[in-house]
Amino acid sequence: MRLGTRVTVVTTVLVAAVLAATGFAALQVRRADLEADLSREAREIAAALRAGLEPLEAEGATETLEWRAYSARENNELFQLEILRVGDEKRTDDPAWLLLMQGAEIEDAPVGRIFDSAKAKGARSFAMAVPLYDAAGLELPRRHPARKAVAIMGMRRDASFIGAELTATARRIFPLYVAVVLLVAGVVSFALRRTAVLPLRRLLEGIDAVGEGDLSRVILVQRDDEIGTIAGRFNAMTGSLRDAREDGRRGAEARLALEARLRQSEKLATIGQMAAEIAHEVGTPLNVIGGRARTISKIIARQSNPQRDDGSGELVPNPSAEIVKNAGIIGGEVERITKIIRQVLDFSRQRGPTITRVRVPSIAAEAVGFVAEATRRQGITVEIAPAPAELPDIPGDPDQIQQVCLNLLMNAIHAMPTGGTLRLGVERVVRRKGGLDLAAPAEYVTLEISDSGAGIPEAHRDRIFEPFFTTRDEGQGTGLGLAVSNGIVKDHDGWIEVDSGEGRGAVFRVYLPTGNALAPSAFDTGRGLRPVRPQPDVALAAADPMGKD
Numbered sequence: 001m002r003l004g005t006r007v008t009v010v011t012t013v014l015v016a017a018v019l020a021a022t023g024f025a026a027l028q029v030r031r032a033d034l035e036a037d038l039s040r041e042a043r044e045i046a047a048a049l050r051a052g053l054e055p056l057e058a059e060g061a062t063e064t065l066e067w068r069a070y071s072a073r074e075n076n077e078l079f080q081l082e083i084l085r086v087g088d089e090k091r092t093d094d095p096a097w098l099l100l101m102q103g104a105e106i107e108d109a110p111v112g113r114i115f116d117s118a119k120a121k122g123a124r125s126f127a128m129a130v131p132l133y134d135a136a137g138l139e140l141p142r143r144h145p146a147r148k149a150v151a152i153m154g155m156r157r158d159a160s161f162i163g164a165e166l167t168a169t170a171r172r173i174f175p176l177y178v179a180v181v182l183l184v185a186g187v188v189s190f191a192l193r194r195t196a197v198l199p200l201r202r203l204l205e206g207i208d209a210v211g212e213g214d215l216s217r218v219i220l221v222q223r224d225d226e227i228g229t230i231a232g233r234f235n236a237m238t239g240s241l242r243d244a245r246e247d248g249r250r251g252a253e254a255r256l257a258l259e260a261r262l263r264q265s266e267k268l269a270t271i272g273q274m275a276a277e278i279a280h281e282v283g284t285p286l287n288v289i290g291g292r293a294r295t296i297s298k299i300i301a302r303q304s305n306p307q308r309d310d311g312s313g314e315l316v317p318n319p320s321a322e323i324v325k326n327a328g329i330i331g332g333e334v335e336r337i338t339k340i341i342r343q344v345l346d347f348s349r350q351r352g353p354t355i356t357r358v359r360v361p362s363i364a365a366e367a368v369g370f371v372a373e374a375t376r377r378q379g380i381t382v383e384i385a386p387a388p389a390e391l392p393d394i395p396g397d398p399d400q401i402q403q404v405c406l407n408l409l410m411n412a413i414h415a416m417p418t419g420g421t422l423r424l425g426v427e428r429v430v431r432r433k434g435g436l437d438l439a440a441p442a443e444y445v446t447l448e449i450s451d452s453g454a455g456i457p458e459a460h461r462d463r464i465f466e467p468f469f470t471t472r473d474e475g476q477g478t479g480l481g482l483a484v485s486n487g488i489v490k491d492h493d494g495w496i497e498v499d500s501g502e503g504r505g506a507v508f509r510v511y512l513p514t515g516n517a518l519a520p521s522a523f524d525t526g527r528g529l530r531p532v533r534p535q536p537d538v539a540l541a542a543a544d545p546m547g548k549d
């Protein structure tokens with residue numbers, strides 16, 4: 001049984017029992033009152049009877065009494081009269097009457113009481129024996145040995161009206177009794193519900209929620225009783241659980257990040273080792289091959305004409321020209337292999353940047369100069385947005401920044417084999433570091449390089465910074481350009497954002513912190529925030545001196 005029901009039932013049963021006992025006692029008191037009334041009335045009537053009949057002389061007593069009894073019957077008086085004894089002649093053998101007669105003679109006065117009828121069950125009657133005296137008897141004081149009643153009259157009245165009246169009273173108060181009991185039950189149940197059952201239920205819900213892992217609940221804070229105290233303890237407990245869980249989560253995240261970094265550095269260490277070996281084993285023979293190829297082409301070019309007379313008077317191509325050409329190809333390829341090895345070495349070397357002040361626009365312009373030949377060959381238009389006048393320098397390694405710039409430019413050029421537009425812009429922005437909502441806003445210089453090439457498919461977007469991830473043909477790409485660039489930018493406390501989709505070109509944005517302290521309101525008010533995109537209308541075409549060959 002539930003607590004509320006149990007307490008309600010117990011209280012109601014108790015109240016019902018107390019009320020029933022009180023009612024019963026009240027009915028008993030009422031019965032005693034009614035019986036007392038009845039006997040007082042009987043005594044008065046007996047006094048009247050005596051006054052009417054005394055002094056009763058022995059002669060003619062029987063007739064007088066019979067007549068009186070007759071008249072009581074005829075007049076339907078309240079008490080019916082009966083002659084119990086006249087002189088020495090007893091006129092009844094009813095034991096009840098005999099008992100009363102005895103009492104009356106001993107008492108020397110009327111004696112009456114209520115009898116349960118022997119015949120009808122539950123029927124009761126009041127009977128009284130009234131001794132009557134003659135003149136001589138009346139002279140004597142009460143209980144004088146010589147004083148003897150001439151006759152004894154019996155008075156009798158049906159007393160079942162008392163029982164009937166009590167039953168009627170009980171019937172009248174019973175509905176009231178039921179109503180009071182129900183009211184008590186209702187009030188107790190309602191009060192319990194408000195003060196205990198509902199709060200306990202909410203407490204239970206809170207505990208269940210904790211069981212299911214929801215630690216966000218705060219319950220019953222406003223109560224100041226025991227339940228409120230329990231709720232307070234409960235809230236404190238969920239609070240500390242919450243903190244513990246948060247700590248655990250942060251710990252796990254930190255551990256995961258550390259593991260990732262460890263894995264990465266292991267990978268780098270392996271690559272580094274490999275690269276060093278390759279450089280050692282391959283580098284020297286490559287130098288020799290490259291040097292020899294250059295020497296061959298130089299010697300042959302010096303010694304012979306590109307064309308010669310084959311004796312028939314016509315000029316035919318000199319076979320040594322083929323040698324020069326092939327030696328050139330060998331030299332070019334050797335250079336390419338050397339470059340790849342150098343990139344691998346760069347990637348694995350893990351050296352920190354040598355920090356000086358870097359003017360990003362100048363470095364970018366220089367890089368564009370390096371790739372001018374490729375852009376011209378592929379018919380790519382280069383647009384460089386003018387840098388803002390108040391652009392700050394950044395602390396960094398100019399060579400490394402330039403390498404980043406070159407890698408991004410080369411990727412853009414590779415993405416547009418049949419021409420397109422390459423845009424380059426440098427801006428100053430104030431913002432929070434990507435992914436860190438809690439980081440304080442800081443000032444950054446952004447380098448944005450965008451192309452109108454094929455773009456990066458969704459599926460590749462997450463992988464392009466992975467070492468050795470490349471979509472270019474076998475032997476074309478190393479898959480290290482972006483990995484190296486990302487490493488460098490991270491070393492500078494910055495990051496790279498990519499915005500691209502299949503068929504709509506790619507935008508690479510490099511964020512490099514200036515390290516300058518900010519005016520406190522600069523971010524909130526939006527002052528100092530500049531759009532990152534270069535404005536094409538003010539952009540310069542490839543005719544810009546920086547873009548020239």
Ligand SMILES: Nc1ncnc2c1ncn2[C@@H]1O[C@H](COP(=O)(O)OP(=O)(O)O)[C@@H](O)[C@H]1O
Pocket residue numbers: 407411412415451453454455456460464465469470471472476477478479480481482483505506
């Ligand atoms: N501007 C770009 N447009 C389209 N794809 C790009 C661009 N830049 C990089 N990518 C993709 O990212 C890959 C990895 O680039 P990178 O690390 O420089 O290696 P690689 O250039 O040697 O392939 C490229 O193979 C290419 O699929």
Ligand SMILES: [Mg+2]
Pocket residue numbers: 407410411477480481482
């Ligand atoms: Mg590349």
